[in-house]
Amino acid sequence: MSYSVRVEGLGKRYMIKGNRRHRLLRDEIMSFVKEFPRKAETRQEFWALRDLGFEIAEGDKVGIIGKNGAGKSTLLKLLSRVAEPTTGEIRLRGRVSSLLEVGTGFHPELTGRENIFLNGVILGMSRIEVRRKFDEIVSFAGVERFLETQVKHYSSGMYMRLAFSVAAHLDPEILIVDEVLAVGDAEFQKKCLGKMQDISTGGRTVIFVSHSMQTVTSLCNQCILLDSGQIRKQGRPSEVIIEYLGGDSESVGRVDFERQGRTVADEHVQLLYGEVLDEDDQPILEADIRKPIRVKMGFRVKSRSGIRFMPNFHFVVPGGTYAFVSTPDVLTELTPGDYEASCYIPGDFLNEGSYFVGLAVSSYAPGLTIHFFEPSAMTFNVRDSMDGSVGRHGYANVMPGVVRPRLQWKVEEASN
Template identity: 70%
Template sequence: MSSVITVENLGKRYSLANTAAPAYSTLRDVMADAARRFLRREPVIEARAAKDFWALRNVSFEVREGDVVGIVGRNGAGKSTLLKVLSRITSPTEGQARIRGRVGSLLEVGTGFHPELSGRENIFFNGAILGLRKHEIRARFDEIVEFAGVADFLDIPIKRYSSGMKMRLAFSVAAHLDPEIMIVDEVLAVGDAEFQKKCLGKMQDISGSGRTVLFVSHSMQTVTSLCSRCILLDRGRIRKDGTPSEVILEYLGGDGEFSGRADFASQGKVVGDDDVQLLYGEVIDENGRATLEVDIRRPVAVRMGFRVRRRSDIAFIPNFHFVIPGGTYAFVSTPDAPVSLPPGDYEAICHIPGDFLNEGSYFVGLAITSYTEGPVLHFFEQSALTFNVRDPMEGSVGRHGYVNVMPGVVRPRLKWTIEETR
């Protein structure tokens, strides 16, 4: 497919003026200060040179028709600035962004609305900006109003709307006027849970119809579910561009190196003691291939290679520690019983069934312990592996049409019975 967005060496610079004047002063303050300096013959303190701040620098990428691209990064990384440049709200300092197609943007709450116009007038106003004729807007008008839930307030000026009402109407207008490219900043946090569900469902419909979506979010689960590609911004530059799983794990891992496989032996890294040594670890799919991402409905396994270095009576307990971002333990898993092993190389595999883990990212710590007169930790490599569980939103446990983020660390498929009691 052809590219509908082409960004080349894009940069946006802001000047941060550093003056000795107070942040706010009245006309009386200014005149009094000038008179005081004149009478005392004090020199005028000139403003110091402005400092340059690059919100974006050397940003280049292409988006093809039908792509759903998530943009993630910490606060101040340049995400919102990038969307404003692409939406033509602000111009770049350097480089260029070429866009082919009609763009519908949902950025800050109220952006694109005239505060003095009514909700009804703003719908037609936004449609005209998108290049639609009146009869085209009328054909979608009822659907826009019903989705936004503002039918009783259509003839009231937008300035009297609450932030939630503005956001609902703005999203509805942007989504229903059939833009070929939809650009959405994370303003959905303003809406209630029910409306967030409607928004996510609508965005899925838009992406499923072959239109292009750029989506900024701090919700990694939402990005994983909606997006086919992800871009990580860091201090105004692209740090990683790839699949949602690769980018999210890079984002959550900070400056560390995380992957679905870690080969300690080949790296010359000795992890363990005189009794047992960690060789490698990997996350594997149902076909035995190393993976960074697994479908929530499919099984996944964690495999650990280790070497027993000498003969002993020690009964080893391999154990895997599953942790979610933020440090909360999901669970720890061990075999049914400790094992006594002669010297040699071994593999321990923990099998996790499909429809057990919830969507999201997991870090896996690899350990072997033993217990004789007391607990002994032979090795524990924290967050040695990472993988991401993706929810395709169709056919997964617990959805039944629900499209918002599912709470919880696990989401098991359990046996239920429903019986009539009388």
Template identity: 50%
Template sequence: MTKDIAISVENLSKSYFVGHNSAKSERYTALRDVVARNAINLARKTRDMFRGQAIVQGDEIEEFWALRDISFEIQQGDRVGIIGRNGAGKSTLLKVLSRITEPTKGRIKINGRVASLLEVGTGFHPELSGRENIYLNGAILGMSRTEIHKKFDEIVAFAEVEKFLDTPVKRYSSGMYVRLAFAVAAHLEPEILIVDEVLAVGDMQFQKKCLGKMEEVSHQGRTVLFVSHNMAMISNLCQKGIMLDAGQLEFQGQISEAILHYYQKQNEQSVRYSKLFESENAALVSGELIGLSDTSDISIHDELIIRMRYKIKKSINGKCVPNFHFSASSGTCVFVSNADGVTVKSPGEYIADCKIPSNLLNEGAYFVGLALTTYLDSGSFEVEFFDRNALTFNVIDPMDERSNRYGYAGIVPGVVRPKLIWNIHQDIK
């Protein structure tokens, strides 16, 4: 492995054995069956104990693969977001990389010292004070007492736990636990910092503080792996992304593309337009993007039509107004568009089309929320349904003469990128 590669994973797999009790589904069980089953279970548990394997409860044992044949490389200094649905294998991957659990198959090469923050309280001894746990964690990371002492004041100031420094951490709140644990992991100079969803325990101000610290760490040439379901946090921090699905590597690449792939996969796997997007008055039937390529891409120079089919179920004393909500991959709302000229509609099925003009949105991933709002004659309103991330698309820049780049190849800042009318003339005095 070359020096510029921080982590190399080859054909990594991890399996667990899960036990099921078949007896629960049986209404009547003879005594001899119970005795025979218990004898078999005892023999199996004894065998597993002598082999050093985990003892699994249950009559029937099933092998479950949390990770299967995963391969990737992470460069030094990369900020990598690991995303996927619950149960995709994200936490298992981090545990294997942190050497908390062993892989079943495959090989991992790590270049540098690893600090992990996976669960509240990981690496802390509950009976020891905050001060003692700082030194304990530093020792686990292989640092000398002198090295830890140099960083001690920075850690305490970042964690904001000065008043409770000599209190056993078992009396800490979950937020205090996370603040101190992150401060220790980030300040004791690991080459690789691994952080799981645990940051969600902290308040918003501390989360921003942590994101800033992780970005600072990566600028120092150290590597950050970050797992979160908060796509705004992932997008703001990370440059690259890894998406897992059902224990397999589904996508690896730029973070905007990984997030777009994640939402597209979510759309494929979820059952859309069920009772969740229906009210007594109206229901969402379908959503569609017209003008995309097969890869869900559209050029900044092309128009895009957002189409929503919806049903009005009964007569309403008000106007049912379709409205579309556009968000960037960071979670930032770009704009909301309401249909105009809406009149009172009789019951039936309708189609609402909204045209997005060319040269409006900058390159990147976008998500469209589909909604219907009823504005009543009384002056109040009711939201009939709102599917926040119903549709996804990706805007690309073909880098041609129409892009007005003049040779510039970097990312143009901003969410929107309208082609405005300019007039340049010489000022003759």
């Protein structure tokens, strides 16, 4: 398959002013008098990106992830030709449409209608081509009533909806989107993701920055992790997200607190370790969506207290939303010793995406007591191999929601 984007030795350098300690106005005046003419301020080099190299095939959907300041937005600006690279080169095949921030390319004094045609001209399209797409753009954005209004009077949501609609509908071979979808409501975000899916299905390329790991998992077939301006990992979204969320640390899939030299405990009970296991009892980083998994926690009861301890697992998705909390049905008094608590999760239950597991032991005698709680102790991914054996009509990859259970259904002719 031929490439859509090829990057070789790419770097972007900025010159920033040297740090100067805060000084009072009188200090500045005295400095000016003593040092006139003043020396030039010192400037330092800052490389936002350095020596990047990668290739994106036609039709790929690529997510760019990383912490704030990793260089994600800088990379998109270079790919969009908004900024020039300091080193290296970028080769693009096809027309590029980009949405880097709300209303990029819009003129605030022009109406919505005028800006649609303006953006079309910027992309190199004729008025006839824009007119052919015009009704579809307006309908997708939902701004029919405000077409003759200057966009400076639009709300940020309206601005973003029209900007995305224009960028996505004017037939780009390469669509580049920064994480502006956060401005819209959930319904419009879903429409945007569906549109980007349609674009890539048609053989065109989508590149976008996101802090939502579930969005990256649902949309992308490739992922690039940036760290301090360099590529830390590139590959399948599930593999790259695991690297991003947990890196190579022990906290991914398994954590052993004793080996770490950490004591997570109160005077009654102590957390020893946690594991995510497959059906063969092997620690895993990634689970097949169809296969069951087991989450296990080891803990030590330190003394006889008469307390009926309640182990519990907290499952959280990126962004902090709780998927669910699970506890055993029956609690019994535990004598001093080491124990293991396991929670079995069936296949076809969790949705595709990344999950954090919090480990806790609590009790209710009298009132709620949390003996320990280690949030996000472990991380694992659930992945749909999309090999055709799991049918989910109307959806490709992730479905809306945190869980994706396979429930019993019956469809039959109604009796008269």
